[in-house]
Amino acid sequence: xxxxxxxxxxxxxxxxxxxxxxxxxxxxxxxxxxxxxxxxxxxxxxxxxxxxxxxxxxxxxxxxxxxxxxxxxxxxxxxxxxxxxxxxxxxxxxxxxxxxxxxxxxxxxxxxxxxxxxxxxxxxxxxxxxxxxxxxxxxxxxxxxxxxxxxxxxxxxxxxxxxxxxxxxxxxxxxxxxxxxxxxxxxxxxxxxxxxxxxxxxxxxxxxxxxxxxxxxxxxxxxxxxxxxxxxxxxxxxxxxxxxxxxxxxxxxxxxxxxxxxxxxxxxxxxxxxxxxxxxxxxxxxxxxxxxxxxxxxxxxxxxxxxxxxxxxxxxxxxxxxxxxxxxxxxxxxxxxxxxxxxxxxxxxxxxxxxxxxxxxxxxxxxxxxxxxxxxxxxxxxxxxxxxxxxxxxxxxxxxxxxxxxxxxxxxxxxxxxxxxxxxxxxxxxxxxxxxxxxxxxxxxxxxxxxxxxxxxxxxxxxxxxxxxxxxxxxxxxxxxxxxxxxxxxxxxxxxxxxxxxxxxxxxxxxxxxxxxxxxxxxxxxxxxxxxxxxxxxxxxxxxxxxxxxxxxxx
Numbered sequence: 001x002x003x004x005x006x007x008x009x010x011x012x013x014x015x016x017x018x019x020x021x022x023x024x025x026x027x028x029x030x031x032x033x034x035x036x037x038x039x040x041x042x043x044x045x046x047x048x049x050x051x052x053x054x055x056x057x058x059x060x061x062x063x064x065x066x067x068x069x070x071x072x073x074x075x076x077x078x079x080x081x082x083x084x085x086x087x088x089x090x091x092x093x094x095x096x097x098x099x100x101x102x103x104x105x106x107x108x109x110x111x112x113x114x115x116x117x118x119x120x121x122x123x124x125x126x127x128x129x130x131x132x133x134x135x136x137x138x139x140x141x142x143x144x145x146x147x148x149x150x151x152x153x154x155x156x157x158x159x160x161x162x163x164x165x166x167x168x169x170x171x172x173x174x175x176x177x178x179x180x181x182x183x184x185x186x187x188x189x190x191x192x193x194x195x196x197x198x199x200x201x202x203x204x205x206x207x208x209x210x211x212x213x214x215x216x217x218x219x220x221x222x223x224x225x226x227x228x229x230x231x232x233x234x235x236x237x238x239x240x241x242x243x244x245x246x247x248x249x250x251x252x253x254x255x256x257x258x259x260x261x262x263x264x265x266x267x268x269x270x271x272x273x274x275x276x277x278x279x280x281x282x283x284x285x286x287x288x289x290x291x292x293x294x295x296x297x298x299x300x301x302x303x304x305x306x307x308x309x310x311x312x313x314x315x316x317x318x319x320x321x322x323x324x325x326x327x328x329x330x331x332x333x334x335x336x337x338x339x340x341x342x343x344x345x346x347x348x349x350x351x352x353x354x355x356x357x358x359x360x361x362x363x364x365x366x367x368x369x370x371x372x373x374x375x376x377x378x379x380x381x382x383x384x385x386x387x388x389x390x391x392x393x394x395x396x397x398x399x400x401x402x403x404x405x406x407x408x409x410x411x412x413x414x415x416x417x418x419x420x421x422x423x424x425x426x427x428x429x430x431x432x433x434x435x436x437x438x439x440x441x442x443x444x445x446x447x448x449x450x451x452x453x454x455x456x457x458x459x460x461x462x463x464x465x466x467x468x469x470x471x472x473x474x475x476x477x478x479x480x481x482x483x484x485x486x487x488x489x490x491x492x493x494x495x496x497x498x499x500x501x502x503x504x505x506x507x508x509x510x511x512x513x514x515x516x517x518x519x520x521x522x523x524x525x526x527x528x529x530x531x532x533x534x535x536x537x538x539x540x541x542x543x544x545x546x547x548x549x550x551x552x553x554x555x
Contacts, residue, residue, distance in 0.1 A: 022521045023113065026076035027106045030515055033072065033080040034103020037063045041096045041445070043162035044453040044481055059380050061162065062387045063096035064088035076515050083507045092195075092394020093159050094500040097445060098507045104444040105512035108437035113516075117430055123513040125427070125434020130509040132423055133416045133438070134502055140415060140475055141404040141498045142490070146184065146191055152177050154493035155399050156392040158408050163388035168208040172385070175372055176392035178213050180400060182370045193397035197369040199321050200389065203354040204382045206375035211385075214371040216345055216364040217325050219318055221311045222357035223350055224295050227304040231349030235309075236342045237361070238286035239319055239330045244277050244312075245296030271298055277334050278302035284339050288348045288361075290314050290322060292330075309348055311359055322361065324369035398497040407489035408496045409478025410446030414464045417442040438509075446479060453481040460486075 039046050040061035050058045050069040058069055067081045083102055084095040109122050144151050156173035165172050183197040201218050223230075278299050281289055289295075289303065289310040303310045314322075323330055328343025346363025353373070374389060376382035399405055406412050420439035424432050443461060450460040460479055467477040467486050478489040489495070 022519060024110065026515050026518055027110050029074040029077040030080050030106050031103045033067065033077045034100050037066055037096050038100050038448055039452060040066065041100060042449040042452050042481065045162055046452070057380065060384055060387060063099055065387060079511050079515060083511045087503055087507055091398055091497070091500045091503050093391045094504045098504040100444060100448060101441060101504060101508035102511050104441040105438065105508060106515060108441050109512065109516050112433055112437060117433055119516045121430045122434045123516055125431035126438055126509050126513055128427060128431060129420055129435045129438035130505055133420060133505055136416055136419050137406065137412065137498060137501055140412065141406050144399055144403055144405050146400045149177060151495065152396055152399060155405060155495050155497065156396050158494050158496055159391040159395045160388045163384060165208055165385055165388055171209055172389060173392055175211060175213055176389060176396055179370055179372055180393055180396045182215070183368055184400065185368065191401055193400050195393050195397050197321065197324060198393055199369065199371040200374060200386060201371060202374045202382045202386050204376055204379045205354040208376050208385060210375040212373050214360065214362055214373060215367055216361040216371065217318065217322050217369065218371045218373060219311060219314055219359040219361070221314060221359050223359070224310050224312050225300045225304040228309050229307060231347060232287050232309045233347050235288045235345040235348040236286050237288040237290060237326050237328055237345060237348070238281055238337055238342055239322055239328050240289060240291045240334055241330050241332045242334055243293035244291055244299040244334065245274070245294055274298040275302050278306060280334050280337065281308060282306045284337055284342065286342055290319065292316060292319050321369040325364045325367040326361065395497050395500060398499040402497060402499055404498040405495045406498050406501055407476045407478055408494040409480065409489045410449050410464065411476050411478030411489045412501055413442045413445040415468055415475035418465065418468055449479055449481065453484070455484050
């Protein structure tokens with residue numbers, strides 16, 4: 001107050017919340033998000049049905065998909081959605097793990113804050129614990145060779161298990177392994193598996209076991225002319241980025257023909273120009289044309305006459321994949337095409353898949369881009385199969401690139417928890433409490449796995465701790481959800497890439513620390529400037545506050 005007048009700093013209508021209430025509100029929102037996806041964790045996790053405003057239905061147990069569809073409003077809750085998105089973008093799996101762990105870290109931190117431990121101290125302790133946990137994780141990791149198909153298949157199966165693929169887990173995992181190994185590239189002694197080179201086409205109306213890997217590319221396009229051949233063997237493919245038709249000029253223009261006799265010569269010249277395009281394709285030996293832009297009717301006629309199979313308006317991404325698969329080069333002008341630019345494939349043919357005609361480019365030699373055609377009975381199942389397959393190829397590529405894996409089934413989390421408890425006593429100070437809280441938080445993952453499988457979480461945790469504390473333990477014992485017993489996860493072939501665990505630890509810790517350090521929330525008024533209290537726009541003279549700005553009595 002200054003001489004009885006209030007000092008207004010923030011815009012009118014701005015909401016502000018600070019101190020403990022702000023922190024507790026943020027933590028409560030984050031925990032609510034974690035609880036929303038917690039029941040989906042693990043192979044026994046349940047599915048969620050999400051219905052949007054238009055009535056579109058999504059059925060999934062993929063954490064990132066669930067949070068993306070939820071349309072979260074709370075700013076702190078949005079931060080957890082970002083964690084899931086980052087985890088999905090970086091490694092493709094472990095989204096639910098990261099979110100559940102972040103929620104538990106915040107829950108434990110809230111208890112410490114209530115005991116007057118400063119949030120900054122907790123943040124420092126959590127960072128110490130995360131660094132040490134990552135160090136222990138590296139020590140526990142096992143090596144895997146990219147030619148060890150059995151182990152790679154186990155990694156893919158672990159990612160797919162629990163998804164809505166019925167009894168075809170092994171078949172889907174095998175598809176993923178074959179697809180990833182087909183696109184491997186070695187550069188400077190490092191192996192790279194870019195999953196963008198795996199094209200996925202989804203069609204419902206068949207069984208999951210009808211899904212197949214194509215050593216080439218499938219285009220969701222049909223041939224442009226009915227007189228073109230339905231298939232071409234020993235295909236020589238021209239990849240063209242130019243419209244094979246008469247282009248309109250970029251500026252406004254017109255042609256005036258005063259002599260009627262010259263009209264026909266003009267049309268003949270136009271036809272000749274288009275015929276030359278088709279003839280050029282034939283001259284270099286191409287019997288298939290894939291064009292990124294349109295193909296005119298006249299060019300279609302001449303290509304069909306020459307026995308050339310042609311597809312128009314192919315996606316740019318598909319053109320790039322075709323170039324990698326067939327060894328061809330994309331040309332910007334058909335006049336510049338040479339025989340060296342042509343791609344090769346054993347067969348190009350048009351097939352009907354689920355009532356739609358598609359072009360199959362198959363039998364490519366050593367393709368660096370492949371296609372997987374996923375099939376399932378209904379649209380909802382094929383969408384979930386797509387998400388499961390994406391998880392499988394992402395974790396497989398991560399394992400191949402890093403060459404390091406860890407046991408699953410909660411084995412890693414319980415081992416890290418026990419090691420961090422022992423380490424906490426060496427930290428000293430109040431940070432020790434935060435390290436212990438971090439260790440306790442890791443137990444939420446095996447606990448949730450047990451709960452979702454219908455097992456007693458307390459009994460399972462006690463059995464796990466006993467098993468890991470025994471002399472000679474390799475810290476590979478986890479929960480076998482089939483039998484409800486503790487088993488060696490390496491022997492049980494439940495394996496995950498180390499990258500998934502490291503990313504989950506880092507993401508969960510970072511978001512927990514960030515939310516914990518917020519002590520003030522300043523929210524601007526929604527909906528723009530609006531009307532001030534009383535409903536009178538600023539600057540309007542007295543007496544003009546009636547409807548439509550008219551003085552009282554004039555309505």
